[in-house]
Amino acid sequence: MSHLRSSARASVRVPVVAAAGVALLVAGCTSTKSGGSDDGSDSGGKVAIGLVTKTNSNPYFVKLRESAQDEASKKGAKLIALAGKFDGDNQGQVDAINNLVAQNVKGILITPSNSTGVLGAIKAARDKGIVVIALDTATDPASAVDATFATDNEAAGVKQGQYVKGALKGKKPAIAVLDGTPGSTVDDLRHKGFLKGFGLTNGSPEIKGTAVTNGDQTKAQTAMENLYQRDHGINAVYTINEPAAAGAAQALSGKSGVVIGSIDGSCTGVRNVQSGKFAATVMQFPKKMAQQGVDAVVDYAKDKKKPSGFTDTGSQLITDKPLSGLESKDTAWGLKNCWG
Incomplete structure (x- = not known):
């Protein structure tokens, strides 16, 4: 912010956490069990979708997670929801992405705490054929993910x-x-x-x-x-x-x-x-973001067509x-x- 906002452009430094289990909070209604199949489905054949929010406590992200869970259930998919410990916990989100990659999810929906800090983990996920969609918060650059569903x-x-x-x-x-x-x-x-x-x-x-x-x-x-x-x-x-x-x-x-x-x-x-x-x-309309993100991953699992670009969910x-x-x-x- 020129002299008033220079701190907002600085990178957020967060100590590296030893293990993903320590760095992450996991929503009680979602699963964290590993062992998904190579095609991005769980042992029951459901499409596995990862969700990584900034925190589990902010009501906005609680609603986004609940909406994603509801939509996944309607679509016959399985949602695995993880989050950082606090707004700005970049390392916690990196660990969450790596956790989801290890579980062979088909897609990852993420609200990045730091718009550049998770790029390496996102690239590694996409390199493995996982579709990655930003919800609410864009990455920088926006092309680091396949698509973004968010408020303008x-x-x-x-x-x-x-x-x-x-x-x-x-x-x-x-x-x-x-x-x-x-x-x-x-x-x-x-x-x-x-x-x-x-x-x-x-x-x-x-x-x-x-x-x-x-x-x-x-x-x-x-x-x-x-x-x-x-x-x-x-x-x-x-x-x-x-x-x-x-x-x-x-x-x-x-x-x-x-x-x-x-x-x-x-x-x-x-x-x-x-x-x-x-x-x-x-x-804002977080329900739309969550629904559209889940739907995009389910559609990708069916027809291999990846979502792209920015979708404004309105304000x-x-x-x-x-x-x-x-x-x-x-x-x-x-x-x-x-x-x-």
Whole structure:
């Protein structure tokens, strides 16, 4: 982020973990048993599909995993779900990919914590004939995987930026930026989109401070408290996701006139918009990502046709205070279409 965002471009260094079993958390409803056949099916003839998420605790990835499990069951496939210990656990994800390769899965769906850190493991999997699909978070370069099913995160960021700017109603902006995880394309694209939507650059004086939160509510609350302590004039907050927005809202509790925007579209997030904690959020559709990813692997197992390119699974601005010129839906609609 120029002088404010240089840390977001740095590689995330994570100590090498001795064994995959230590590095990974495994969803209780999924299988980790090895011994799949060479054709990517288990001993019962089901297509084996691996899923590697950033964590098992973030509600967004919980929903993505549940949706993938449901779709796999409908398609008669077997899902093996693994995850890093925390957002940014690159080595945990590398170990997960290697684990799935050893289990002879037909395809791997992954939400990379670091968009470049897993490239070697992905290449090794693809070299063995395994189709690899990025969900939610693109790799860098995007061609490192066969296909990507995700939100257009820059476009989602633009929607957040446009709304926050409009909601200030002509007031001079004083913005706090709560970023996610350094090295993630989601972080980079949402940040870039927000600035584009607001009409700013990384060096704009309207930006009063930035902080890396890893999308964590507690870290975001501490960061927001520190930023506000340095500048009581802050009146707008960009957040990488709704947990970060919730942390910002808690830090700013009792302080009026601060516009908080976010991206995610969880049911909790929509309720926070409804209650006025956030001004708006931009909804994503993780269920679509998971369903389309599973379907693509099952189709590949049947006809050997690999998916390719980027598929935008959509985003929607949610607010109860609509602005002229910006298409949005209210929280009643949001609660009918939210996830989590």
